[in-house]
Amino acid sequence: MAEYVLHCMAQSGHSYKVALMLELCGADWEPSWVDFFNGETRSEKFRAELNAMGEVPVLDHNGRLLTQSAVIMDYLAEIFGKFGWSDDDERREILRWTIFDNQKLSGMIGPLRFLRAIARTGETDVTKFLEGRARGALAILNNHLATRAFATGAKLTTADFSLCSYLYYDGEYGIDLSEYENIQNWLERIKAQQGWKHPYDLMPGHPLPDAA
Amino acid sequence: MAEYVLHCMAQSGHSYKVALMLELCGADWEPSWVDFFNGETRSEKFRAELNAMGEVPVLDHNGRLLTQSAVIMDYLAEIFGKFGWSDDDERREILRWTIFDNQKLSGMIGPLRFLRAIARTGETDVTKFLEGRARGALAILNNHLATRAFATGAKLTTADFSLCSYLYYDGEYGIDLSEYENIQNWLERIKAQQGWKHPYDLMPGHPLPDAA
Incomplete structure (x- = not known):
């Protein structure tokens, strides 16, 4: 084992x-x-x-x-x-984006993708609600990534693993990322890591x- | 100031x-x-x-x-x-319940309470969805509190502050807590703190x- x-x-x-x-x-x-x-x-x-x-x-x-x-x-x-932190301030910055992800990005895109691609409920008020919330979070992340390579700065951390996860299930959650250019570039940077x-x-x- | x-x-x-x-x-x-x-x-x-x-x-x-x-x-x-941690294991146990709260408890009850008590949308598929998710989280927390005074054990921590918050807005989120007896008792324990x-x-x- x-x-x-x-x-x-x-x-x-x-x-x-x-x-x-x-x-x-x-x-x-x-x-x-x-x-x-x-x-x-x-x-x-x-x-x-x-x-x-x-x-x-x-x-x-x-x-x-x-x-x-x-x-x-x-x-x-x-x-x-x-992929971790070297002091408490860095640890808290990772925490800030990890919580943001769990509550507002993965927390909304996860259920949205489940309803759309797996349960296949069709479009409902619930999918609209979740998509609206997910888009709000994507816009915040996209702005944030305009001036940084990764979520907390120049270094790839666990916050990036958290934030990127559902976004790689292309075509399953029904949001086209082409309007979030900084997010697309950041996803490519993670993809370029040896072993991705x-x-x-x-x-x-x-x-x-x-x-x- | x-x-x-x-x-x-x-x-x-x-x-x-x-x-x-x-x-x-x-x-x-x-x-x-x-x-x-x-x-x-x-x-x-x-x-x-x-x-x-x-x-x-x-x-x-x-x-x-x-x-x-x-x-x-x-x-x-x-x-x-x-209200914090004394070692990394304790820190991670606080993190575990804090993330659970942000994603599954506050993350669902917050929007549910907003729709019901503030936006006043009436009952919709979205309020039903959020209530179902919130009840799933409440059941998990209620079981967990059957054998502990607070979220991570005998000590009140920031995880409790996170988890309890929306639950004190009684009558605004439309879930009767009487079926979650351990949660009710735990809320009373927090209320009993000097200065609550x-x-x-x-x-x-x-x-x-x-x-x-």
């Missing part, structure tokens, strides 16, 4: 944050597929044994379990000495089997 | 997180009212001078500006030596003026 086992599935942007970081750190890791689409994360067994919050990712590091992408990335930054892979090439479970 | 000036308004649960902490720390602080309901947070001036993310709270500490409730609370925990005040007694701007 690898040193790090990431419980995840290919469609999870939150899992991708951690998978990408593990890959870029050159960690000895492997994914363990979670059957989200048949309710595994919401099962009593999953909640009891892996994560009471009923969600992926969960990282198993030699038997020690960690949950929440931001928490896992902070832990990995400490171990690998990469698309979520569907990094985690198992894609494509979904056809509905029976 | 006080040492700490908190740009906020009474209806902002995210501002309340910080206001409550300042009060319980016995800080020399004062609120500075932000006219959110007439668009102040979304104005160019506000974005340029106070917060590019276009939101409250913003803390001014002797001219140094900090934004995002989680970031501000982390900063205050360092200064006051209260309701958001409407801690920040200006309540009640709203009648619409013209």
